[in-house]
Amino acid sequence: MNSQQHISILGSGNIGLSLAKGLVKSGICKPQQISLTRRNVAALAEYATLGYHVSDNNIRAVRKADIIVLAVLPQQLNKLLDEIRPALKPEKQLLISVISGVSCGDIRQQLDLNVQIVRAMPNTAIAIGHSMTCIATDNGTNKNINMAKSLFDTVGVTIQINEELMTSATALCACGIAFFLRSIRAASQGGTEIGFHAHDALKMAAQTAKGAADLLLQLSSHPEQEIDKVTSPSGCTIAGLNEMEHHGFSSAMIKGIRLSAEKAGDLYKKDS
Numbered sequence: 675m676n677s678q679q680h681i682s683i684l685g686s687g688n689i690g691l692s693l694a695k696g697l698v699k700s701g702i703c704k705p706q707q708i709s710l711t712r713r714n715v716a717a718l719a720e721y722a723t724l725g726y727h728v729s730d731n732n733i734r735a736v737r738k739a740d741i742i743v744l745a746v747l748p749q750q751l752n753k754l755l756d757e758i759r760p761a762l763k764p765e766k767q768l769l770i771s772v773i774s775g776v777s778c779g780d781i782r783q784q785l786d787l788n789v790q791i792v793r794a795m796p797n798t799a800i801a802i803g804h805s806m807t808c809i810a811t812d813n814g815t816n817k818n819i820n821m822a823k824s825l826f827d828t829v830g831v832t833i834q835i836n837e838e839l840m841t842s843a844t845a846l847c848a849c850g851i852a853f854f855l856r857s858i859r860a861a862s863q864g865g866t867e868i869g870f871h872a873h874d875a876l877k878m879a880a881q882t883a884k885g886a887a888d889l890l891l892q893l894s895s896h897p898e899q900e901i902d903k904v905t906s907p908s909g910c911t912i913a914g915l916n917e918m919e920h921h922g923f924s925s926a927m928i929k930g931i932r933l934s935a936e937k938a939g940d941l942y943k944k945d946s
């Protein structure tokens with residue numbers, strides 16, 4: 675992104691704001707290059723003081739944008755697309771959608787315009803530059819895919835996948851943040867029960883989770899390989915781990931991810 679380009683985020687809620695903060699934190703653009711919209715614009719007041727353009731006027735935001743990010747809920751999308759259609763300049767602008775369960779084809783059909791669309795599925799860790807973002811398109815040029823990838827590369831790790839896997843990516847990576855957070859919270863509750871103050875237990879659980887993830891990422895090793903190093907014969911780790919498995923630990927995670935993926939695929943069609 676160069677210093678003349680402008681990005682408009684339509685639907686500045688959880689993920690839209692996380693993206694904006696991540697882009698600014700990475701230094702790829704300044705707040706002045708980002709427009710944030712939502713209907714309840716008063717909720718964006720603090721962002722106006724930081725230099726972002728803040729508005730409830732989607733048309734104006736679209737007119738000045740080189741890149742338009744769609745970040746409303748699936749059930750809010752069609753109304754938004756109908757509103758911005760007259761202001762779009764398909765040959766000059768790139769549309770990036772982070773909306774779950776809505777394909778590039780769905781968006782083009784609703785717009786009735788041959789616009790270039792790249793889908794991106796980040797997670798909320800984008801706000802601190804640690805997102806796992808999956809990117810897909812069905813008609814984006816390499817230039818536009820690279821543009822989208824270069825944006826999301828600044829706020830985490832990005833991979834390009836086939837569009838048909840985007841609902842799966844939603845469950846594993848976007849919803850996945852919540853699954854791992856709940857695991858850490860549960861670990862901290864266990865820690866409190868065995869003697870630690872809650873704030874210490876949470877810090878200890880979170881750092882331990884970070885260490886586990888980094889072992890896999892930095893050493894490129896398999897979880898079971900690392901688990902084998904922890905589980906001493908007749909020891910306390912295997913006792914705890916087996917007890918968790920008897921209660922369905924892995925099964926619960928797998929079944930939850932499957933249900934999330936199913937639901938992600940249904941979000942748009944059922945509710946819009």
Ligand SMILES: NC(=O)C1=CN([C@@H]2O[C@H](COP(=O)(O)OP(=O)(O)OC[C@H]3O[C@@H](n4cnc5c(N)ncnc54)[C@H](OP(=O)(O)O)[C@@H]3O)[C@@H](O)[C@H]2O)C=CC1
Nearest residue numbers: 685686687688689712713714745746747748750773774848
């Ligand atoms: N949260 C997450 O972790 C992730 C979410 N996603 C996807 O991102 C999208 C947004 O999710 P999330 O940020 O959690 O949802 P939020 O509800 O937090 O954000 C949606 C925002 O859109 C605004 N909005 C609704 N209608 C309009 C409109 N017509 N014009 C402008 N703004 C509008 C809403 O504000 P107001 O009511 O004031 O207009 C709200 O702030 C969803 O499609 C979700 O599937 C993708 C990856 C991760």
Ligand SMILES: O=C(O)[C@@H]1CCC=N1
Nearest residue numbers: 774844845848849941
């Ligand atoms: O829960 C949801 O529907 C959204 C999509 C991915 C994360 N949050």
